[in-house]
Amino acid sequence: MNDEIRLDALYESMRTANDNFLGYPFAKHFDYSRLSRFMTMTGNNLGDPFEKGIYRVDSRDLEREVVEFFAALFRAPSDDYWGYVTNGGTEGNIFGLYLGREIYPEGVAYFSRDTHYSVSKAVRLLNLAYEVVQSDDSGQIDYEDMKLRAQSHAGRPAVVVANIGTTMKEGRDNVGKIRAAFAEIGIDRVYVHSDAALCGPYAPFINPRPTFDFVDGADSITISGHKFIGAPMPCGVVVTRRSHVERITRAIDYIGSHDSTLGGSRSAYAPILLWYAIRSMGIEGLRRSFEQCEALAGYAVRELGERGVRAWRNPSALTVVFPPVRDDVKAKWQLASQDVSHLIVTPGTTKVQLDALITAMTSKG
Numbered sequence: 271m272n273d274e275i276r277l278d279a280l281y282e283s284m285r286t287a288n289d290n291f292l293g294y295p296f297a298k299h300f301d302y303s304r305l306s307r308f309m310t311m312t313g314n315n316l317g318d319p320f321e322k323g324i325y326r327v328d329s330r331d332l333e334r335e336v337v338e339f340f341a342a343l344f345r346a347p348s349d350d351y352w353g354y355v356t357n358g359g360t361e362g363n364i365f366g367l368y369l370g371r372e373i374y375p376e377g378v379a380y381f382s383r384d385t386h387y388s389v390s391k392a393v394r395l396l397n398l399a400y401e402v403v404q405s406d407d408s409g410q411i412d413y414e415d416m417k418l419r420a421q422s423h424a425g426r427p428a429v430v431v432a433n434i435g436t437t438m439k440e441g442r443d444n445v446g447k448i449r450a451a452f453a454e455i456g457i458d459r460v461y462v463h464s465d466a467a468l469c470g471p472y473a474p475f476i477n478p479r480p481t482f483d484f485v486d487g488a489d490s491i492t493i494s495g496h497k498f499i500g501a502p503m504p505c506g507v508v509v510t511r512r513s514h515v516e517r518i519t520r521a522i523d524y525i526g527s528h529d530s531t532l533g534g535s536r537s538a539y540a541p542i543l544l545w546y547a548i549r550s551m552g553i554e555g556l557r558r559s560f561e562q563c564e565a566l567a568g569y570a571v572r573e574l575g576e577r578g579v580r581a582w583r584n585p586s587a588l589t590v591v592f593p594p595v596r597d598d599v600k601a602k603w604q605l606a607s608q609d610v611s612h613l614i615v616t617p618g619t620t621k622v623q624l625d626a627l628i629t630a631m632t633s634k635g
């Protein structure tokens with residue numbers, strides 16, 4: 271096969287797979303083709319997005335606007351926020367826990383058993399002591415179990431990951447309850463990182479609003495850019511307080527900037543894409559997109575229920591949970607399966623796709 275044919279074949283296979291997945295929280299069918307001209311340069315946002323560097327084939331102006339957008343959405347203090355565009359939710363989680371560990375080097379990390387695997391990777395990388403806490407059937411952390419575990423580390427600060435949408439069930443922890451639980455047992459040195467990989471861009475529109483942002487007591491929040499917003503490559507945003515990040519930053523002569531991000535060379539394209547997306551959609555577009563997805567998720571629960579499948583979702587969630595499905599359905603629709611399976615409605619998901627999956631799930635294989 272010559273190379274052109276291989277590329278054509280790969281494109282067709284990715285396109286077909288893209289039309290037939292409902293199991294991962296990635297948006298479909300966005301269009302960034304107007305931005306293709308940027309692909310002819312080595313766009314690299316070396317260094318701190320809030321500083322000018324020596325290398326200027328960059329998009330840090332737009333990156334700052336992306337960070338500013340999410341800082342406002344997450345009610346960060348307007349005079350004390352900072353952030354950057356990451357390679358994805360995993361990097362945001364590692365960064366959040368890194369800040370937590372630098373602030374409380376003797377801290378113990380707490381996170382529920384429903385937490386994404388990137389967090390256990392982060393605590394191992396950072397050599398942080400940790401406790402895996404029980405969770406309830408909805409996927410929410412068990413505050414009593416968290417307190418019990420913390421009591422055996424009396425006097426040590428806590429570095430907590432709050433899930434604002436767990437990977438399998440979109441369960442949501444409550445940052446206010448987490449802080450109150452530690453206060454009850456006399457632990458007042460607490461850093462909370464909200465992992466809002468999927469839900470961050472729409473969490474503020476959920477009614478009642480999840481308790482997850484800076485006003486609610488978070489110290490850092492991460493989202494994935496390729497999940498709800500959509501991007502042709504993985505990316506994300508992490509937002510924190512400027513005062514936190516000042517503890518880790520170092521001046522680097524070689525780049526003429528501070529080294530405050532986990533990656534050295536960073537994509538200049540991801541900020542351009544995310545900027546384009548938020549400028550095109552705006553807050554109202556994000557809200558509308560969430561409402562459309564939410565309505566479709568409700569439809570899927572009802573349709574599955576009427577066909578005898580025990581499907582459910584957390585309030586206003588886009589993740590529909592059901593018992594594990596047959597292997598052929600799992601393979602075709604790329605459904606992740608653990609003790610439960612799920613489908614996730616994201617922008618670009620259609621009723622036709624949901625109907626096709628529901629039919630496949632409820633017909634004899």
Ligand SMILES: Cc1ncc(COP(=O)(O)O)c(C=O)c1O
Nearest residue numbers: 358359360386435436437467494
């Ligand atoms: C809750 C949660 N956090 C973090 C991540 C990791 O995000 P990424 O794949 O962008 O690194 C995921 C990915 O599915 C997730 O579901």
